[in-house]
Amino acid sequence: MESNRQRKVAQIIQEDFAELFRKQASESRQSILVTVSDVKVTADLGIAKIYLSIFPQEHRKAVMKEIEENKAQYRNFIGQKMAKQVRVIPNLNFYLDTSLDDVEKLERELRGEGDNPIL
Numbered sequence: 001m002e003s004n005r006q007r008k009v010a011q012i013i014q015e016d017f018a019e020l021f022r023k024q025a026s027e028s029r030q031s032i033l034v035t036v037s038d039v040k041v042t043a044d045l046g047i048a049k050i051y052l053s054i055f056p057q058e059h060r061k062a063v064m065k066e067i068e069e070n071k072a073q074y075r076n077f078i079g080q081k082m083a084k085q086v087r088v089i090p091n092l093n094f095y096l097d098t099s100l101d102d103v104e105k106l107e108r109e110l111r112g113e114g115d116n117p118i119l
Helices: 004-027 057-069 071-082 099-111
Strands: 033-041 047-055 091-096
Touching (some): 004 033, 004 047, 004 071, 047 057, 057 091, 071 091
Parallel strands (some): 047 091
């Protein structure tokens, strides 16, 4: 069960990263959409798990690789935003959120457009 403090820190991280990725997308020449679908923070506020949805799908690996390479800069960014609110800036772990893809695949299967035969 999450504490109020965990939820507040997670919400701050989610909002700040959503704004950062929106700005990066508008400045980029490519049309890539990166959304922060969820943030989970450990009880000691030491680790933040950030779940990202990236569209279009063919750019996912490249974007995730770039994010992993720039993890220190992202932690510095969030540290500047949260400096007055927390003592320790959490370590950031980025994960690819594929839940929307799973829902789409399931809907295709239910319509009979997938690999499953219609009974």
